[in-house]
Amino acid sequence: MRIAVAGFMHESNTFSGTPTTLQQFQEGSLQYGADLIPVWKDAHHEVGGFLVGAEENGFEAVPVLMASATPSGPVTTEAYEKIVGDIMEGLRKAGPLDGLLLALHGAMVTEAHTSGDGETMERLRKALGPDFPIVLSLDLHANVSPRMVELPTATVIYRTYPHIDQRYRGRECASLIARTVRGKIRPVQAMCKPPLLLHIVQQYTGSGPTAEIMAEVERVAQTPWILSVSFAPAFYYADVPDMGPAVVVVADGDAGRAGAEAQRLSDFVWARREALTAKLPGPAEAVREAAAHPGTVSLMDCGDNIGGGGPGDSTFLLAEILKQGVRDCLVVLYDPEAVQACIRAGVRETVRLEVGGKTDDRHGKPVPIEGQVRMISDGKYMEPEPRHGGKRFWDMGPTSVVETKEGHLIVLNSLREAPMSLHQILCLGIRPETRKIMTAKGATAPRAAYEPVSTKVIPVDTPGVTAAGPEQFTYHRRPKPLYPLDR
Ligand SMILES: [Zn+2]
Incomplete structure (x- = not known):
């Protein structure tokens, strides 16, 4: 089993006047093929989790590309097209593949696309075909759009802020894709977006209302027919149509049950809306x-x-x-x-x-x-x-x-x-x-x-x-x- 590994991550602030260029990815992190392994293998990052997950689940990881840049304004068309084009080319040249582990941020905005990550997913799905297994990992600050749930085979989002579970989530993705390719599971997923925003300091998962929400997410994740559960509190420094939190439930085969559980968790979040606001000292x-x-x-x-x-x-x-x-x-x-x-x-x-x-x-x-x-x-x-x-x-x-x-x-x-x-x-x-x-x-x-x-x-x-x-x-x-x- 050969599974491609790729990442293209940026959190884009549409209120910032500083565009994100290719140079910022070069200054941040931009590695091609096997060069990404020494940089990311031991990192507490989902790409590190993909790589170690390959060993744990007995498949070959085929490194394609990893790009990330410090958050800033929207990504220029030049930088976006170059990196996404290189991912497509890397996949074409990778030889026979059984699946793709993909790390996106979920809050990338480009000059041309309000959901850069939705666009990337669409291009990849088109290139790889409707049945090709793709497991997508997203940052907790993703503004999850329908394409980020409808197009991948499964979507997994961090559960901690500060984000300290990224490597673990990557390993979860690796396990999901291995079981999917081997025909042991059939992931289907559903999303529900509660109509609210969580103040940035209330998104803390160490204590307070979001800790309570994540405890519920963890509890639901133990349900036998559920493969993965995520809650993304969103990134409100982006003025885009998909801005706002999301619950994503990945179930084994039963889309209806996934949808009902996503709605129930969304209501759980909505019930805490007042506690999710804040007022800070100047x-x-x-x-x-x-x-x-x-x-x-x-x-x-x-x-x-x-x-x-x-x-x-x-x-x-x-x-x-x-x-x-x-x-x-x-x-x-x-x-x-x-x-x-x-x-x-x-x-x-x-x-x-x-x-x-x-x-x-x-x-x-x-x-x-x-x-x-x-x-x-x-x-x-x-x-x-x-x-x-x-x-x-x-x-x-x-x-x-x-x-x-x-x-x-x-x-x-x-x-x-x-x-x-x-x-x-x-x-x-x-x-x-x-x-x-x-x-x-x-x-x-x-x-x-x-x-x-x-x-x-x-x-x-x-x-x-x-x-x-x-x-x-x-x-x-x-x-x-x-x-x-x-x-
Ligand atoms: Zn984040």
């Missing part, structure tokens, strides 16, 4: 609260969530920290210009810089800082543990650390890399316990890395392209009604 209140709390407090910069398409250079929290005179904080900013200035000045030299706030006018102004260049690094680090996103090898580009006279450590980097791994700062010799406040550009995902070294984590309602609640955006293409936007 920067002034959050910095005050953090300063008064003992130990190291992490502030989540929700409006500049790099993992959701934020630019990574928002300065609202830095400006507020300086204004309130809190000492010994940590701020990481994407600012390639400032990195180059530090490199020109050299280690131990004093620099005066205007940092951050350079991508656009929605994420604060550049902030003047003065301090000593403490380190210059190539910005590469490795994360061996399961962390959100599942990547093993990370690269934030040339990076400098500036220590200001207020004792702040300002980390400046050259590639937008989301704060999912604590090794992003540990690799620079920064010890979390010496920091009063650490800021992380995310909402919920950085918790897996930052919670263990913080006495408290406070999500902050900062402005930006990933501002915390959906009520902060103007939508033109989203479905209606969706609670709480439409009462």
Whole structure:
């Protein structure tokens, strides 16, 4: 049995003005054929799960292509057509195949397609034929569209946020496809979309209403005739017709029962709609609260969530920290210009810089800082543990650390890399316990890395392209009604 393995993953923020080009995939991750194995085999990612799942289920994995880029604006037509074209060509050249394990994100938007992933599924189904087994894995933030459920043989979605079960889900996909090809199961699936949105911080699966929903998903998944169950809370930083959460039930042979169970779970979600909303403190209140709390407090910069398409250079929290005179904080900013200035000045030299706030006018102004260049690094680090996103090898580009006279450590980097791994700062010799406040550009995902070294984590309602609640955006293409936007 020979099963192809391919991935093409991007979460596209339609409120971001930064298009996602081929270069961003090259800077992110883009491997062809066997080259993807050393990058992904040991990663806590579904592609790692596909590869190890092949061994567990006794089939040959045929690696085709894996592409992923840091979330940003919609993918350009050039980048989309190149990558999807290369996947098709790789499949044609792969020799005889019995199936495909495919990792898509589920919230990709391209210049031409509001559901890039639906388009990809359609092209693949057309090329491979109606009966060819395709098991699709999606991110928990997928905006699941009908084509992502009607066209694959089975669809499996992560169940954790921060996403720490990705490798396990990949292994689940491998088991499903092996049993399908061997004729042991006949997957059929159904989707139901509850008409609501879950506030980004309420999508946390560690506690609260979404933890309750996922416990129910886990319970239902044990039912003998059910093969897999998923709940995707969706990605509301995309103004697209398929935006919104989804329940997906994969049953063995009985589509009617799958549909009824999807509806029941959707009602279970709907019943919790009020608990799924939230109101967060603004920067002034959050910095005050953090300063008064003992130990190291992490502030989540929700409006500049790099993992959701934020630019990574928002300065609202830095400006507020300086204004309130809190000492010994940590701020990481994407600012390639400032990195180059530090490199020109050299280690131990004093620099005066205007940092951050350079991508656009929605994420604060550049902030003047003065301090000593403490380190210059190539910005590469490795994360061996399961962390959100599942990547093993990370690269934030040339990076400098500036220590200001207020004792702040300002980390400046050259590639937008989301704060999912604590090794992003540990690799620079920064010890979390010496920091009063650490800021992380995310909402919920950085918790897996930052919670263990913080006495408290406070999500902050900062402005930006990933501002915390959906009520902060103007939508033109989203479905209606969706609670709480439409009462
Ligand atoms: Zn996600």
